[in-house]
Structure formats: C-alpha cells, structure tokens
Amino acid sequence: MISQLSWKIGGQQGEGVESTDRIFSTALNRLGYYLYGYRHFSSRIKGGHTNNKIRISTHPIRAISDDLDILVAFDQESIDLNAHELRAGGVIVADAKFSPVVPEGVDARLFAVPITAIAEELGTSLMKNMVASGASWALLGLPMEVFNKAVEEEFGRKGQAVVDKNIEAVKRGAEFVLEQAGGPLDEFKLDDADGKQKLFIIGNEAIGLGTIAAGCRLMSAYPITPASEIMEYLIKKLPKFGGTVVQTEDEIAAVTMAIGANYAGVRTMTASAGPGLSLMMEAIGLAGMTETPLVIVDTQRGGPSTGLPTKQEQSDLNAMVYGTHGEIPKVVVAPASIEDCFYDMIEAFNVSEQYQVPVIVMTDLQLSLGKQSCEVLDFDSIQIKRGKLVSDLPATENNELFKRYELTEDGVSPRVIPGEKGGIHHVTGVEHDEVGRPSESAINRKKMMDKRLNKLNSLQFRDAIRVDAPFEEPDLLIIGMGSTGGTIDEARTRLSTDGLTTNHVTVRLIAPFPTEQLTPYLSSAKRVVVLENNATGQLASQIKMHAGFADKIHSLLKYDGNPFLPSEVHKACKELN
The missing domain is CATH 3.40.50.920 (Rossmann fold)
Structure with missing residues (x-):
C-alpha cells in the first residue's frame, strides 16, 4: 500500500482530456483523498498537446510531483513528451489504435487498450475518455461504484441512456485492462483516505466564492486567460444573490465601470491578466486620485505581449506596484493557497473601502487554474468592513459642500453614496481641495499628496x-x-x-x-x-x-x-x- 500516487492523462486538446481528468479526480475527492492538479494546455480551442496531472495523497499536498506513476495516452505524442516522468516500473495505458511504443530507456509497463474501438462499438468515439479512465481506475483497485456515481453526475443532465452508455464504457475499459494485468496492480494500491469532506476547486473558483461572500454584487470584466473562470463562475452564481456580471467591450471599460459602481456604493470588482492590467493603468490612477475603492484580480501568465497565455509566470509584480503614472497609495496582495484566494478577496474588499484605495489581488496561473483540495471554508468568520461610509449627515449652513477629501489625522476621509442629503461634492481626476474643487495650489497639492500617501501607514493585513x-x-x-x-x-x-x-x-x-x-x-x-x-x-x-x-x-x-x-x-x- 502507498500513501500517494501521480496520474496523468495526455492527448490532443479537445478530445476529452479535461473531462476525463474531471471525472477521475471528482471520484477520488469523494473517497476523501487530497488532490493537487496541474494543467498543461495550448492557447487554442482544439488541437495541440495537452495534459492534466493529478497528485493523489492521504495527507495534504500543495505541489506537483517530480515523477509519475500512471500515464494515460490518447496518442504517441503524449507518450513521447511525458514518459520521461515515469518512475521505474510505472504504467502506460494507451490507445491500441496508434500502436503505442515505449521510448527507449523508459522502464514502464505498457497496456495497449482498444480505447477508441470500444467507444465506437458503444456508438461514438467521444466515449473513449470513459474507456481510458475506467481502465486506469481499475488498475488502482478502487471501488467502481464511486466512479460510476461521478459519471452519473457528469452526464445526468443528458439523460439516463447517455449515463448508461458511459458507465458501460467505463466497465469495458476496466475489464479489458484487468484481464491484461491479471487484476489490480498491488504496487499502486493506495492507503485508505481519511474520508473527510473537502472542497476540490481551482483558485479562480475560490476567488469567485470569496467575491460573493465579501458582498460584491457586480463584476465588470472582459474574458482573458487565465482569469476567465472567475467571470464564468460569477455569471452563474452572482444572480442568485441579486448581483450580475457585465461583459464589457475591453478592459478599460471594465475597470472604469467598476470605479463608477464602487463610487455609487456597490461593491464591484474586475479581473484580468497582464495585458488587461496594462490597459487599466490610467484608470487605476483615477481610483487613487478620487479615493474610490477598487478591487482588481490579476492572474499572471507568461508575457510580454500575448506571450505564453496558458503557461505559468510571476512577472507582473513590478507592473502592479509601479504601473500607474504619478504616485498613489495601493495595496497588492498575493494569495498562496486556495484558502487564501477565498479569504483574501474578503480582506481586499474591506481594505479597499476602509482605506479608499485600489487593491490588486495577485495570483499566478498555477494557483488560479490548478485544481486542489482545500479545507471547508469558514463563512462564520467573515466580517464586512465599509470604513468611513457615512450617512445621516448634519445640516450645513449656506449649502456648504461636503468635505469628501477632508484632511484627517489618519489620511482617510469620510465617504458618501451619491444622493445622500448634505453629501454634494465635486469629483475630478485633477488635483483638488477638500470638497473636490480643482486646485493647482502648491500648498494644497502637498497636503493632498501627503494625505493620500500616508493613509496606509496604519494598514494591518492578515498574514503579511x-x-x-x-x-x-x-x-x-x-x-x-x-x-x-x-x-x-x-x-x-x-x-x-x-x-x-x-x-x-x-x-x-x-x-x-x-x-x-x-x-x-x-x-x-x-x-x-x-x-x-x-x-x-x-x-x-x-x-x-x-x-x-x-x-x-x-x-x-x-x-x-x-x-x-x-x-x-x-x-x-x-x-x-
């Protein structure tokens, strides 16, 4: 019995690699194992090599493994590109259709399974992913009823006939490989999992969930890899809480819409990657100058320009810290786990409103798109802090304007929602006085700059x-x-x-x-x-x-x-x- 194992499936993008991985890992999660996944995929809809690697363990894990125990291959390219990771005595489950060959120097046991042929016998080659996953699941000696339940959940919306066909594909793949192997492989039998309930999500989903929990009710965004899953998640979930997602024409519109909505009192965010963040820079300066709360998620990817849009990198740090022209107070926080992705979004919204500054949440592709186990989240610990958002203002004489940018000891001024009686003030991107009137006074300029730049001196962020x-x-x-x-x-x-x-x-x-x-x-x-x-x-x-x-x-x-x-x-x- 072993405490952990690595499994990878590879093939051409668009031929079922992602769905195979999803069902396989969902079943493992139901058994209570800890999982850590990594996706290698191409920046295209279909075609190009892709693979998904899952590390399975009886204890918490937060990294991909160096080696590989089982490789499921839909084509020879998947074997050629990934077989070097196999440990001595590893296993390759491959489609017999392409006459698979183990590369020279690789010590691995090959099971050539008629994956495509079995699927076609059942009516469609699209089910080859179920044949392949059934074969690899059977080699581990894990209970088939758990896997079949995951299949039912995946295909249930398509009707019982489709579910039955896919379960039959799983069964045929399992039977074929077990006959070849003489039964489950003892060297790959996992110790029992702890059986505890765990979430199994990507970082972008945790960010989306944290966004909702933080009280955000509007996301304005433009799709971009690897941030799009945040938008897709919130499109499904926000309406259930009275919110909505607006797909804008570009990232400039997305960030300015977010600024406007935050000014109006609605917690709003946007999310993008490096190229989109570049387009937002002028508007981030506007949020800093007008002291309007703003939360942005930057999911880093390979750059510059289009770069490597589906690959890992952490190269936007300088852009986030220094990208805006002029000098404004800004908070940049980097989650380090799935749990952080959730809790940091709540903290980001609170800090943004308490200090009236832009907050950028900096993730990377591996954290954003790598699917991982995480502990059940503590919703009872959530606190919403809106800072100096004031109402019921006292009456003023002579229709005096509200001191929206009042010079205060802590640098944070009172803020009102538009329409609040007694809260009328100017808002402008040029330098201004305490009520927002444009001002080029040198004395006023220094006071306002010092006020803005000193407001973060008292910042306390969770686990800096x-x-x-x-x-x-x-x-x-x-x-x-x-x-x-x-x-x-x-x-x-x-x-x-x-x-x-x-x-x-x-x-x-x-x-x-x-x-x-x-x-x-x-x-x-x-x-x-x-x-x-x-x-x-x-x-x-x-x-x-x-x-x-x-x-x-x-x-x-x-x-x-x-x-x-x-x-x-x-x-x-x-x-x-």
Missing part, C-alpha cells in the same frame, strides 16, 4: 508574511510567493536529510512591503534564496530595496512557462552550500 521558522540561525531562508509554497516545503524536507537547516517565508503583502516583519528572518539566515517564476528577480529586488541584505540573497528563477518542481528547488539550494 507566512512563516515556518523552526531554526534561529538557519543555513538557508527560502522565500517565495504565490503558488510556490508547497514546492518549497517539499524541497526543505529533502534538504533536511542532507543536513541543512531551513526556514521558509511566503511574502503575501507585496505593497506596502512588509519590511519590518521580514527583516528579522533575513538577518538571522546565513543565506537567502528567493524563488520566483520570472527572469529578473522582481520579488528579490523588492526585498533588497526595502530591507537590504543584498550580499546574502540569491535568486532562483524559472521562466520557461512551467512551475517549479521540488527536485529543482532541492538541487539549486543544495548547490549553494
């Missing part, structure tokens, strides 16, 4: 850094952001067997930078490794600029479109000592 620091003076401090945390922890386990002591910090608040919290861990470490998916070390540069310690900081960078593997982090860190 997340720390695992068992050692007072470790050999290595490894720092990461976004989806890299689980990979770093697995590498640390291997480094400990090499006799190296390590601490781990995940930076979650990118701006304003948590210098005070991070400095003690930088100071105590002998060496510091900063791990990030970009070519220029943007997080490392932030650390050096704000905290120093440039002499002990080493960058570990990967920008080929793929996430880090634990083995890569282990090897690079070991070579530093």
